[in-house]
Amino acid sequence: MSHPSRLDALKDHMEREEIPVLLVLHPANRFYLSGFALHDGQCNESSGCLLIRTSGPDWLLTDSRFTEEARRHWPAEFVHVHGMPRLEKIAEFITTLGIRDVWVETHAMCAEMYLELGKGVHLHPAPRMVENLRTIKDPDELAAIRASCALNHRVYETIRPHLKPGVTEKDMAWMLEREFREHGAEALSFPPIVGFGPNGALPHATPGEDRLASDSPVLIDMGGRLHGYCSDQTRTWWIGGTPTDAFRRTLDLVQEAQRLAIARVAPGVSTDDLHATAKDYFSCHGVAEHFTHSLGHGIGLETHEAPGVGPIRPTILQPGMVITVEPGLYYPEWGGVRWEHMVVVTENGHDVL
Structure with a gap:
């Protein structure tokens, strides 16, 4: 199944769950949907995340270390390169899109990450939708x-x-x-x-x-x-x-x-x-x-x-x-x-x- 087909399947699941915006943080889920970065370099670092919406364009958010790699896997016009501090800048970008409520993969977040990101946007725990797709191999x-x-x-x-x-x-x-x-x-x-x-x-x-x-x-x-x-x-x-x-x-x-x-x-x-x-x-x-x-x-x-x-x-x-x-x-x-x-x-x- 192609990455666009996987994204479509995810969005169908999101609509059934009445989830308009999902921030994909788990590395294997990010890779499954985009082909970008199966692993993060360190346990305390992130190569990036995906902002998936049931309406409007989807974004790959990353930092300057991964700009060129991200553009090999995602339309360049929808790759957003954020600065530091990472979570603050991610929240700022999300709000510029007019989004205030975001569903997140809480199982891929530590408590500090959840609290920091939650200072800028309203967070909601999402079910493991991408993992559910991944259970059936094509x-x-x-x-x-x-x-x-x-x-x-x-x-x-x-x-x-x-x-x-x-x-x-x-x-x-x-x-x-x-x-x-x-x-x-x-x-x-x-x-x-x-x-x-x-x-x-x-x-x-x-x-x-x-x-x-x-x-x-x-x-x-x-x-x-x-x-x-x-x-x-x-x-x-x-x-x-x-x-x-x-x-x-x-x-x-x-x-x-x-x-x-x-x-x-x-x-x-x-x-x-x-x-x-x-x-x-x-x-x-x-x-x-x-x-x-x-x-x-x-x-x-x-x-x-x-x-x-x-x-x-x-x-x-x-x-x-x-x-x-x-x-x-x-x-x-x-x-x-x-x-x-x-x-x-x-x-x-x-x-x-």
Whole structure:
């Protein structure tokens, strides 16, 4: 879907919500609607925002660092370059357009930003309209996600032979990042998770100096960003001789829970049903207390985006949604097992990437 088509779809949503003006602040939403700046350079900076109106021209607001880049993605006559202080100047410009009431993406604002911007214009919290559009991927987006996922598989195939006793978690994290970059990824989707032995019991383990033992489980969760779209896959392997009975049983349970949950993925199914499928299976085998997180999440321009695949805020699946299914069981005394696939919801069911 082209950026103008996405803007039209957003404006239809705004009209249904009776929202005449929306200030798009979230970087991924800004990029989705314009192609401009998927990321902000720093967590305390902004590359710009979009002022979208159901009537009248739409504007891209930015500062002088991004003037030329903004004009590559937005009609130059509707790029406004503001000065500093940023929020004060944005509010001043909005009022020159005769606008006093603005709906904002509060989830993309800190309290200070909301209060400062609110000194110049009347702010109203907006529902997550752009995120709702982003949950349904168009064919071009699905092609990009498939390519990103394929690269992820390629990196796994490359790094697995290097999992030998003595290598450190940091070594593997650097190796996988290099492989992603050398094969076309713009960046990693997220800092990689590499856990050897008991560190695998930390669902978001930070790679450290721990060295791989001669017989040990290894959990790696990684993803790359290719053509703007993220991949996210987790694998858990036993490196060395014969796996322990505890590891083999846990791996079997995790993979079967995943298989059962994926089998249910189809249009009309609620995401909390998928989570419950895995949770109930673990409960039947007396291990549910070791399943400590949601079953998965949506993925696209962001690694974690709507829809969530857990017991909270359930969503009815629709064709074009892309989710992860990643059950895991964790035991501090020896490690953990997680196995993750990306799954596309299709018209008649699903497709495992």
